Amino acid sequence: MEFPILSVMILLPLAAGALLLLLPGDEAGKASTARWIALGTTLVELILGIVLWLGFDTGSSAFQYRETVPLFEPFFSWELGIDGISLVLIALSVFLMPICILASWESVKVRVPEYMAAFLLMEALMIGVFAATELFLFYVMFEGGLIPMYLIIGIWGGQNRIYASYKFFLYTLLGSVLMLLAMMYMVSVAGTADIPTLMSYDFAESAQVWLWLAFFASFAVKMPMWPVHTWLPDAHVQAPTAGSVILAGVLLKMGGYGFIRFSLPMFPDASVDLMWLIFGLSMVAVVYTSLVALAQADMKKLIAYSSVAHMAFVTVGLFGFNQQALEGSIVVMLSHGLVSGALFLCVGVVYDRLHTREIAAYGGVANVMPRYAIFFMLFAMASVGLPGTSGFVGEFLVMLGAFQASTWAVFIVCTGIILAAAYMLFLYRRVAFGTITNPAVEAMRDLTAREYACLVPMAVVVLWMGVAPNIFIDPVRAPVADIVARLDAAGAPQQQVELVAAPGTTAETVPGASR
């Protein structure tokens, strides 16, 4: 038998988390041990993730590393496997986790073992969501994530944490239970809960619309799409820094992953029919939330609203129904995971020093923290989508692809990029530049070694993805091609992008064109 690497990746953090809860000793000793155990575990997970990627056959759209243990029959069974889309998202999760642990190293002071255990539990469940190939196992993992996140926000969150934790929990739960019923229907009709099989199963067209809507209820909330996004700013603002990183970095991707894994391949007819709904909501979302972001006085809230706008790019791309748009969506997801995570870390860095997220309290930070200002600048630019950063690649591909589906949608969505530049630059000017008005800012130290350890890997990957995105796109190419073929069969508007490579345009920046 092969080494069950996926099971190990899920069970290792669980075991470590349980261990943390049972640590003996006094408060301070436990806290320090818990930090090191958590960091060690997440680093081992990262190494396992790299091993996973190296052993992955990127040319194939088939699910790999498959494991089947009929452990929980007759309810569900333990079936794991990944394709390229799962692979890149698992990689994102294991990459962000050690950084989250480092980010909470000093800022979390109370109940440290419990905090670290909750994060390890989150990691296990996130990997489980992306690796599950059994419908109900996916659901268990998907919903299970609510409990640790509820506790993280509620126990270690800010002022208004209780309201935010309730809102987060109940909003996402309501979305998900409808999806659960849809899953039950699918299993009772198709007679199998195996996701790869269901991905090629043809449901009746009338049923597809209902099923699609039920899944939409769940994924739209998770994503989040306008108008069900209101839990996000609350949850983001109230969560501790690392909680925000995980929320923005990985949890939001579950919505996008859900669309691409379930809605598109399983209900292609309904997806084509309801494209207008997604485009409409996404267009509103981009413009509205960007404008709202412009008016925020709280740094975390601003980034939270920008997340909603970026996620709208993802949905537009997903429902552009062609290779470029779908690949672009996945890149936007990855890039947003890194960039918004990094921006939350940047906010965390200054928050740890000044204990306020009010933009007005800062100003002139670049004078006292020049190195910090460089990183903050890089991530702000990546969020805007400056060429050379990861943000550009994804957004460009999305618009290129979606342009074939709807020029109007792309026209509106494009304004989002301009607005993003406006709010990010405005934020950066107010925080980093200008003269120091707040005397407390004067005393702020520049980055510590620990903060470098968080930000440098992020910066490297953001630039890497911006300059050579193919490494990140290669694994998803084959599965996306399968989905596009299924959507074409369902009557998606045929569009073959005939992009003639102009002089100076390389296949690096326009991967779809090279096919």
Add this chain to the structure above:
Amino acid sequence: MQSLTGTLMQPLSESLSIAAPELVLALGAMTLLMIGVFRGTRSFVGLSWGAVVIYVIAGLSLLGDASSAFAFGGLYVADDYSAFLKVLIFVAAAACTVTAIPYLRRARSDKFEYPVIIMLAALGMSMMVSAADFLALYVGLELQSLAAYVLAAFHRNEARSSEAGLKYFVLGALASGILLYGISLVYGFTGTTSFTILAPLMSAEPSIGLIFGLVFIFAGLAFKISAVPFHMWTPDVYQGAPTPVSMFFASAPKAAAMGLLVRVAMEAFGGLADQWHQIIAFAAVASMILGAVGAIGQSSIKRLLAYSSINNIGFALIGLAASTPEGVSAVLFYMAVYLAMTIGSFLVVLSLRDTAGRPIDDIAGLAGLSRTRPGLAAALAIFMFSLAGIPPLLGFFPKFSVFLAAVEAEMYVLAVIGVVTSVVGAYYYLRVVKLAYFDEPTGEILPQESNVNGTVLAVAAIFCSPIGLLLIGPIGRAADQAALAMLSF
């Protein structure tokens, strides 16, 4: 399976051996009573443990011949279905007996009658789930109910306990009357009270009188499982009765009455499923909504758990409304997990005492529990998330199986209402977790006083935690087998 007519000539000894569990309980209860009478209150602890031994013996007597068998001229049936429920009843009764010891001692209510009355109630419940005839059903139900009335008023010096007992008695007697009236109508229009003889008579066009009888019977049974609109007694009785007694009411009798209702509906009135389906579906929806909404404003933990039990019964009824083997199996599975969650939650309540040693019933008393008693808080969180039905905790799976049964029976509206109310319900369960974990402690909470309670609590918590998932396969299969045994008539 032997035929019904064959049982009429059956020798008494054979009947008695088929009904061995009940025989053990009846003799055991009488023995305990005699010991108690001669030795007095000081035998309370010994009798309680003696009762556990008797439950174990009664449980062991369930082993052996697995096939269905009638006894006492077709009044009584022993099959996998009744065996499954009896295991639940005995486990719950045993747990309620021993975990009550510290509480009753402190309240100076440590009378030797307590384990005896619980055992008589268990005997009644055991009869209920094995009844194959309306008369046996009624006798079992009354035995259980009479024992329960006494238990509700067990703190006889306390006005609230006496009030609970009286309320329970008056309403319970009314419900029994309604049930008996229904039985008499059914008998009058069909000429029999036996489930097996009734079943084939149900396929024809039913007469109005029969429908009336059916409705009365269902109303009487709905009272016993406290389904809306016959739930009014539940919060008052749970709050007024001593906490261990409330724990008992919320656990074993619910499982027994649910088992009884399912047997009556599926076995005796299986042919009239179209008629009773609406009653059950309405009761399910109304219980889910009222249970979820009613709990929100409660400040007493016991009242909260009372509404929670109403809510849970609503979910379990969805499985019956599906009226398929999968649905019946889902109900059984639901009750098994429900018992663990309920007993666990009540045990947490039993463990809550302020520095003066008084029990805490105000929900605000839970504030900061995770700081003062981390283990207890973790158990409470497991039970609450489990009751809310959040995976990967065990409480998700019974809900999952009833909804799956409903979807397979194409009852989509019922399923959608069910999942939406489960979200409403999640709100008040979350509130308990919030108090225990997010709020600062307001007062000291004394440590667990009894290792036995601690152990039972830990077992229940581990069962409801994700570790319990390893057991869902065996329990689910046992429930499937039980459902098929009952439906093979």
